[in-house]
Amino acid sequence: MKKCWVILVLLLLTQALSAQTVPEDTSSRSFDYAVLKYLQEHRTPVGNKVWVTVSNSVILMPVPTAGVAVSALCTDNQQTKEIRLCDAGEMMCSELFTLGVTMGAKGLVHRPRPWVAYESDLVCLQRVRSTSFPSGHTSIAFATATSLTLVYPQWYVAVPAYLWAGAVGYSRMYVGAHYPSDVLVGAVLGTASAFVVHYVRQTIWEREQGAPAAIPPSAVVLPVVISF
Numbered sequence: 001m002k003k004c005w006v007i008l009v010l011l012l013l014t015q016a017l018s019a020q021t022v023p024e025d026t027s028s029r030s031f032d033y034a035v036l037k038y039l040q041e042h043r044t045p046v047g048n049k050v051w052v053t054v055s056n057s058v059i060l061m062p063v064p065t066a067g068v069a070v071s072a073l074c075t076d077n078q079q080t081k082e083i084r085l086c087d088a089g090e091m092m093c094s095e096l097f098t099l100g101v102t103m104g105a106k107g108l109v110h111r112p113r114p115w116v117a118y119e120s121d122l123v124c125l126q127r128v129r130s131t132s133f134p135s136g137h138t139s140i141a142f143a144t145a146t147s148l149t150l151v152y153p154q155w156y157v158a159v160p161a162y163l164w165a166g167a168v169g170y171s172r173m174y175v176g177a178h179y180p181s182d183v184l185v186g187a188v189l190g191t192a193s194a195f196v197v198h199y200v201r202q203t204i205w206e207r208e209q210g211a212p213a214a215i216p217p218s219a220v221v222l223p224v225v226i227s228f
Helices: 002-018 031-041 045-060 062-073 078-109 136-151 155-174 180-205 218-227
Strands: none
Touching: 031 155, 031 180, 045 136, 045 155, 062 078, 062 136, 078 136, 078 180, 136 155, 136 180, 155 180
């Protein structure tokens, strides 16, 4: 499974590298362009408001982590409190690690935004200055959904979490901020990053006697430093 993810990321990374300089001549329309053009042609005033709001919902990313931390502080059971605090630390590390990996990839690839590559043809509802590949909103959303599901492995947690993450990814295409390949790789990076952090916690911080180890404050910053 891990090998499949690596291969998928490499293939999409190669595709993005080859698309760094996309000609404005739309006669040779790629799948990425075709999807964005279709979504643009089917926008509605109500849809614009809804999907812009969904796109902006990533600012609520700390809420699930804070909720887990608060639930830890509200319990009198010491073991449960330690586990939940570790859960909150894992979620925070996953989000920060994903952010570092995403920003590193953006700096490496330098793929222009769709409205820059197709300036005369595509209109973006949310313009930002950073590069396009991969989608940061999507990677953070999927990292949050995955880490939350890993610490609370219940269907009623996973389903809404991934529905929200998927909606964020779709919103980034709808508003014209990202190509489909940006969103797909963002989803893979976010999911994979959360699994990496979870694996590190399980194999290193919890391997002694199966007890949850407290995540040191330095571990929250370390993943971001390594990523850059």
